[in-house]
Amino acid sequence: MAARMVEVEAYIGEDDPACHAAPGPTRRNVVMYGPPGFSYVYFIYGMYHCFNIVTERKGFPAAVLVRAAEPIAGLEMMRANSPAGPDHRLLSGPGKLCRALGLTARHTGFDLTGDKLFVADDGFACGEIVITRRIGIRKGAERLFRFHLADSPAVSGRR
DNA sequence: CAGACGATGCACT
DNA sequence: GTGCATCGTCTGG
Numbered sequence: 001m002a003a004r005m006v007e008v009e010a011y012i013g014e015d016d017p018a019c020h021a022a023p024g025p026t027r028r029n030v031v032m033y034g035p036p037g038f039s040y041v042y043f044i045y046g047m048y049h050c051f052n053i054v055t056e057r058k059g060f061p062a063a064v065l066v067r068a069a070e071p072i073a074g075l076e077m078m079r080a081n082s083p084a085g086p087d088h089r090l091l092s093g094p095g096k097l098c099r100a101l102g103l104t105a106r107h108t109g110f111d112l113t114g115d116k117l118f119v120a121d122d123g124f125a126c127g128e129i130v131i132t133r134r135i136g137i138r139k140g141a142e143r144l145f146r147f148h149l150a151d152s153p154a155v156s157g158r159r
Numbered sequence: 160c161a162g163a164c165g166a167t168g169c170a171c172t
Numbered sequence: 173g174t175g176c177a178t179c180g181t182c183t184g185g
Contacts, residue, residue: 009166018166028181046178048167065166095167105180136166156167163183172174 001074001101003091004124007067007148007155009134011052013060017139021061031109032061039110039117041103048095051103053112053119067094067135067146070154077102093156127151 011019020029031040040052040063052063069091078090078100091097110117128150148155
């Protein structure tokens with residue numbers, strides 16, 4: 001399966017109250033303290049998972065939450081993993097994205113420069129990027145750390 | 160070891 | 173806009 005990320009949020013450091021590293025190192029968030037470029041997938045609300053990419057130097061906990069993407073390849077598998085709906089909604093939310101791609105907490109710690117679960121540059125040149133507050137959080141909600149393509153039909157919360 | 164809570168999605172008003 | 177399912181993780185005792 002392959003998809004183009006179109007919506008992300010940044011969670012940066014122990015000083016960011018919405019960041020999972022805000023309480024300091026714990027069993028769950030340790031990977032955020034490691035080197036950048038690794039996956040961090042956590043379980044939330046008893047039924048969903050969220051996929052993150054660890055960023056910043058080793059020792060400084062930060063990550064980017066991937067909130068939405070446009071399906072590019074492996075659509076049949078994504079549909080099989082998801083309830084019925086239009087293809088452009090398959091990955092239109094952090095929980096839906098993990099469900100369609102089959103990502104769970106077991107996918108934490110993958111080297112995203114490797115060949116199993118990875119990020120690649122296909123040369124795509126995006127248009128306008130919209131910057132807003134982060135979604136679904138209480139603490140740290142005023143920070144403008146959400147970034148999404150202005151013209152993508154796959155951005156979360158759209159029809 | 161009990162209890163609170165959450166980086167969501169979906170149904171419903 | 174509101175309500176809620178459902179459970180791993182963390183906290184405090």
